[in-house]
Amino acid sequence: MNLSYWEQETWLGNIDFAIVGSGIVGLSCALALRKKHPNKKIVVFEKGILPSGASTKNAGFACFGSVSEILEDLKTHSEEEVIQIVRSRIEGLKLLRDTLGDHNIDYKVYGGYEVFRTTDDELYNTCLSSLSYINNLMKTAFFTKNDLFLVKNDPFSFKNTQKKLIFNQSEGQLNTGMMMKVLLQKASQNGVLLLNSTKIEAFSAKNDQISLILNKNTEILVRNLFIATNGFAKQLINSDLQPARAQVLITKPIPNLKLKGTFHFDKGYYYFRNIDNRVLLGGGRNLDFKKEETTEFGLTSLVQNKLEQVLSTTILPDTAFEIDSRWSGIMGVGGKKKPIVRKIDDHVYCGVRLGGMGVAIGSSIGNQLAELLDS
Secondary structure, eight states, rough: OOOOOHHHHIIIIIIIEEEEOOOHHHHOOOOOOHHOOOOOEEEEEEESOOOOOOOOSSOOOOOOOOOHHHHHHTTOOOOOHHHHHHHHHHHHHHHHHHHOOOOHEEEOOEEEEEEEEOOOOOHHHHHHHHHHHHHHHHHHHHHSSSSSSSEESSSOSSSSSSEEEETTTTTTTTTHHOOOOOOOHHHHHOOOOOEEEEEEEEEEEETTTEEETTTTEEEEEEEEEEEEOGGGGGGSOOOOOOOOEEEEEEEEEOTTOOOSSEETTTTTTTEEEEETTTEEEEEOOGGGEEETTOOOOOOOOHHHHHHHHHHHIIIITOOHHHHHHEEEEEEESSSSOOOOOEETTEEEEEEOTTOOOOOHHHHHHHHHHHGGOOO
């Protein structure tokens, strides 16, 4: 593509900070850079017409964690590491709420429930017997004397499940469409340029600058590059990161839907909530990890059929429902839960591998990414 003088001068020339990815991390990084560098030119490149990946495709959970997830993390992480993982979610979510305002993202603290199927006796009993231990860890993470997790009777009439649920009283939820809309508005108001449908194919060092190849055949030069594409990052950098596709469906509105809060089961591989009197349900990548280790958006009958089965046999066993729409998002996961925030090369930095916790930690990772410039 041959760029006109106006295109080069206005959008693609003399870029001080180029950011790849307009999700939570990318836009948070742009806003943090703007605070420190009020007169620099900041351009965010987004390959989709909307933020691609997971920022607008997730379920909108605050994601402090469930008991079974924390127990699973303790198999590969130390107690201190797990405490720090949870603490980073608390701090990141506070930053998001302070930056955007609860009203602007429809943030509610309705709590979160871990549901156990009747076939999950071993997991259920392990979680119950570990509750005191996990609560003590969470007291350290939350700086509180109160228990985070409580055992409650099931008020939702789920079927084929244990009658007791484990309740996370600090879990929150939000509207991620509203969240990203406000982030985009703030970026624009702060003079950050956003270019949609612009894919960064490759980068390389060139004459003390960074050469970017856009949409296969257009080269531009920038002074600094920040990679914030999470699950897609492996297309640009070598790292301990794998894409993880998450498939989701949502029902049409259901009269008198009683669900309130967020819900997890099967170690967090399934999750659901009420949004606008609809059930939003996602998960099932554990049915075929290898196939869901992809950067291709799409749906599979294996996962979608399972999600519908969960709706009809567990969540809404006595309620008629219709599926309104289905979609998928791409997360970034790895062997460790800790995100990768580091300098890759001179003038090149990355903030990726959010492990499905982008809502909770995306803002803080964006800030940390921007701070690498001065480290």
